[in-house]
Amino acid sequence: MKFLIFPLLFIAFYLQPYIGFAQYLPSDHYKHVVAEKVLNQIAMAKGDNRTVPSFRISKDKKNIAMYFAGENEHFIYLDEKVYDVCVGMGKDSLNALACIIGHELGHYYEDHSDHFGFNTEFAKHDQKTLEDVADKFSLFFGAVAGYDTPRVFPLILNKVYDAYGKSDKLAGYPDLQDRQSIVKSAINEISDFINIYRVGQNLYAIHRFQEAKDCMEFIQNHYPSKIVHNNIGVCNLSLYLNSNNNQEAYPYIYPFEFEVRVKRMKEISKLSKRDHSFTLIDEAIQLFKEAIHIDPYYETAYINLACAYSIRGNQDASSGTINELQLFLEREGKSLSENAYLIKGISKALNEDYTNAQKAFDHVTSDSDINQFNHSVLKAESGKDASYFDDFRNWVITYFNNEDQEVNHKIALERNKEVIDGKLPQDIHEGATYKEINLGNWASVFFRDDGTSLNYIYAGKDIEVKMIIALDNNEASTFKGIHFNDDYQKITTSNYYGYPSFRWNKKPLSIIVYDHGNIGFLLEDNRVVNWFAWAITE
Incomplete structure (x- = not known):
C-alpha cells in the first residue's frame, strides 16, 4: 500500500x-x-x-x-x-x-x-x-x-x-520493503495501546474497575478520544457505586451498569441516605462533558452524564441533560434511545415525579432484565408498596425468586478445566517472552501474543489479574464446547453455561461473564467473537 x-x-x-x-x-x-x-x-x-x-x-x-x-x-x-x-x-x-x-x-x-x-x-x-x-x-x-x-x-x-x-x-x-517497514514500526508501537485497551475492557467486565481505569488513563495520555473519556468516567461511576456502603439508596439500575444480576449480589438492607463524598462522580461529570465537547452528538456521554448527575442527587440536571440531547437529536431527525428515556424516568422518579417518570418509562419497551427491574421499582414506589418501603432487601430477594426458573438456575462450572491453548490463567507467568508496559501508579501490564490467544498479566500494588483471551482464529472450544461464532442462545442454555452472572450490553457488542466459572464471552450481534478466562490474586 x-x-x-x-x-x-x-x-x-x-x-x-x-x-x-x-x-x-x-x-x-x-x-x-x-x-x-x-x-x-x-x-x-x-x-x-x-x-x-x-x-x-x-x-x-x-x-x-x-x-x-x-x-x-x-x-x-x-x-x-x-x-x-x-x-x-x-x-x-x-x-x-x-x-x-x-x-x-x-x-x-x-x-x-x-x-x-x-x-x-x-x-x-x-x-x-x-x-x-x-x-x-x-x-x-x-x-x-x-x-x-x-x-x-x-x-x-x-x-x-x-x-x-x-x-x-x-x-x-x-519501495514495498520501505512501506512495510513504516507499517511494521507503527504496528509495534500501536499494539501496546490496543492490548491495553483490550485488557482494560475485560477488566471492567469482571468488575475490576480501578484496574480498568488505570488502563484507560494510560491510553488517554497518548490517544485521547471521546470513547476513552467516556470509559474513564464510567469506571468512576462504577467505583463509586461499588464502594458505596449505602447502595440501597440507589434502588434503580442505571443504563451504564451491567445488567440486573449486580443487584442480586449485594447485601441490601433498607433504604437510606446517599453518601455525600462525590469526588469520583465530579471527575466523571467532567470527563463526560469533555467527551461531549469533542462530539456534541455523542449520545452515550449524555446518558452517562445524566446518570452521574442523578447519582450525585441533582435530578433536575440529569433530566435537563437528556432534554438537551433530545434537542440535538431532533435537529437530525432522530429520537431518544431507550437508555435515554430510562435515565430520564429514573431522575423523575427520584424527584417523586412519578407521573412523568412513567411517561418516560413508557418508551422503555424492550424485554431486558434492567428494564423489567426498573419498571417494577417504579411501580412499587408510585404505588406506595408497603413491602418495598418496609423491607427493601426482602422485596429485592422476592423479585428475583419470582423470576424464570432458567434464569435463577446456576449451572455448575469447572474453572480449572477452562484451558485456552493448553493453559489455565493461573499458570502463566511473565518472563522474557512477555512485553511489559508500565501504566504508572505501581501498575504494569505484561502481555504475549501466541497467535490464537493473548496472555495478559495486570500487576498492581495489591492485586494480580491473569487473563487469557482466545481469538477468533482459535479452532478449539471452551471446556463445555462453545466455539467462535456460536450464538448467545446456545451459550446460555442449561447444556452449556446457563444464564450469565452479568451481561454488559453495548450493541452490537456485548460481554457476558460467569463469575463462578471465571469465564466470559465477547459477542458481536449475539455471536461469539472471542472468549476469555481469568484468575485473580489479592
Whole structure:
C-alpha cells in the first residue's frame, strides 16, 4: 500500500478535473454502503465534532485510495478495484477495508492539509512522518472500532501492490520493503495501546474497575478520544457505586451498569441516605462533558452524564441533560434511545415525579432484565408498596425468586478445566517472552501474543489479574464446547453455561461473564467473537 502527498499546485491543475469527470458508484450501491459503514465506525471510535468526510467509490482504477482536503468539503475516495481486492481476502475483507479507509481518515483527523493517496498520474513524493501518523491512526482506531487492523495491514499492503502492478522498485513510489517497514514500526508501537485497551475492557467486565481505569488513563495520555473519556468516567461511576456502603439508596439500575444480576449480589438492607463524598462522580461529570465537547452528538456521554448527575442527587440536571440531547437529536431527525428515556424516568422518579417518570418509562419497551427491574421499582414506589418501603432487601430477594426458573438456575462450572491453548490463567507467568508496559501508579501490564490467544498479566500494588483471551482464529472450544461464532442462545442454555452472572450490553457488542466459572464471552450481534478466562490474586 502506498500513500502520497500532492502539492496544491498540482491539485489545482490535475485533481479538480479528475474529480469533476470521474464516475462513482451510487450511494445506495452495496459496495458504497459497506465501505461507508466502515468509515463511519472508525470515525465514531475516534470521536470528533468535525463532520466526517464525504465518501465516494470511483469506477476508475487510478487512485487506489485518496484523501482530498477541499476548501468547503473534505472527501475520501476509494477505487472500486480496491474494494474488490479487499473482498478477495475473505473473512478479513472488512479488516482490510478498515486499514485503507482508516489511513485516509487519519490524514483528515490529524489535520494534514494537503492531499494524500495512491495515484499513478500526479507528481509523487513520500513524507514518511505523515504516513506513519496516518498508519497509527488506522491501526489504533480501527482496532477500537472492532477491526483486526494490526494483523491485516501488512497483508492488504502486499495485495494492493500486486493488484496494481506496483513492483518493489516502481519509480515515484516507495519501495514495498520501505512501506512495510513504516507499517511494521507503527504496528509495534500501536499494539501496546490496543492490548491495553483490550485488557482494560475485560477488566471492567469482571468488575475490576480501578484496574480498568488505570488502563484507560494510560491510553488517554497518548490517544485521547471521546470513547476513552467516556470509559474513564464510567469506571468512576462504577467505583463509586461499588464502594458505596449505602447502595440501597440507589434502588434503580442505571443504563451504564451491567445488567440486573449486580443487584442480586449485594447485601441490601433498607433504604437510606446517599453518601455525600462525590469526588469520583465530579471527575466523571467532567470527563463526560469533555467527551461531549469533542462530539456534541455523542449520545452515550449524555446518558452517562445524566446518570452521574442523578447519582450525585441533582435530578433536575440529569433530566435537563437528556432534554438537551433530545434537542440535538431532533435537529437530525432522530429520537431518544431507550437508555435515554430510562435515565430520564429514573431522575423523575427520584424527584417523586412519578407521573412523568412513567411517561418516560413508557418508551422503555424492550424485554431486558434492567428494564423489567426498573419498571417494577417504579411501580412499587408510585404505588406506595408497603413491602418495598418496609423491607427493601426482602422485596429485592422476592423479585428475583419470582423470576424464570432458567434464569435463577446456576449451572455448575469447572474453572480449572477452562484451558485456552493448553493453559489455565493461573499458570502463566511473565518472563522474557512477555512485553511489559508500565501504566504508572505501581501498575504494569505484561502481555504475549501466541497467535490464537493473548496472555495478559495486570500487576498492581495489591492485586494480580491473569487473563487469557482466545481469538477468533482459535479452532478449539471452551471446556463445555462453545466455539467462535456460536450464538448467545446456545451459550446460555442449561447444556452449556446457563444464564450469565452479568451481561454488559453495548450493541452490537456485548460481554457476558460467569463469575463462578471465571469465564466470559465477547459477542458481536449475539455471536461469539472471542472468549476469555481469568484468575485473580489479592
